[in-house]
Amino acid sequence: MDANTQNNLLLEIQDLTIQYITDAGTVHAVENLNLHLGHGETLGFVGETGAGKTTTALGIMRLIPSPPGVVKSGKIIFEGQNLLEKSEPEMRAIRGGKIAMIFQDPMTSLNPVMTVDKQIAEMIKLHKNVGEAESLKLAGDMLELVGIRRERMHDYPHQFSGGMKQRVVIAIALACDPGLLIADEPTTALDVTIQAQVLELMKKLKQQFDASMILITHDLGIVADICDKVAIMYAGRVVEYADKRALYSNPVHPYTIGLFNSVPDLDDDKEALNVIPGLMPDPMDLPAGCTFHPRCTCAAEQCSKTKPAMIDVGNGHFAACPIRAKALGAA
């Protein structure tokens, strides 16, 4: 990491390992994961289902369900302090106050039997030293900011459409001006036109609130639209990390290249998609060495033996593939 990146650092995850211990075996959900995020940046966190994206996000929030979840090792350094060493009361102040999370399904975050103004006001009262009347006024302001008329503030969640409910969730998340917003597939449950509106709103508010954001998604189109940096996750690890432009113009890891090739190209009239052969490995039984090697067209003998480290292939573009890095003259 260069000095500029180091100075601008908001979050740094080092060697994070999280497992779920179940009767059927140990799920290696996150394995020696490394990641960093600068002030004001939006990081796209991309990977197939089961890659460990939500587990990583819950790890940052210290909300891994336990049992069965266990954070085995690593550091999550936020504003210079390791969150894994914080007490539960300290974490309660950080959650919502400094780091807020938006989940895929708005109904998991909203209380169906409480009016939305009260829900936003509760969050405000929890983190700011204001009374009932002031917190309700601020709640109304937040609703207007996300495009919901003040008159609707005494309504219950079921009186809103899906897109509006997700706007309420965004209002709650931003109510205490958090430095970091983690959005876990925030628009997947919405239909496409509403998705675009909600994403546009998040992009605008992120700038207005001067926050950083981790946007978890399967959708490389959304990443292209919104993110500055991208981390590609495969079987519990980040396998490539770069500026969006560098990643899109020059993907390095064979898995990333496979992901891009599987996006339909409108100008290309080939019928079949270039799907990456094989399946993601069983997280209870990960392959030795590089976990992608059984599916990889570039794999050499070393790939089944040695776990690849992240290699800087130039200008802060990292990839966990010594074979490709060597081909590019970086290792």
Ligand SMILES: Nc1ncnc2c1ncn2[C@@H]1O[C@H](COP(=O)(O)OP(=O)(O)OP(=O)(O)O)[C@@H](O)[C@H]1O
């Ligand atoms: N509570 C749990 N108990 C046992 N295994 C779990 C639990 N939560 C997640 N897992 C497993 O951990 C692995 C990572 O799951 P995670 O939800 O983090 O993936 P994800 O990348 O968010 O996937 P998706 O894109 O489907 O949301 C998966 O194999 C999943 O089945």
Ligand SMILES: [Mg+2]
């Ligand atoms: Mg998930």
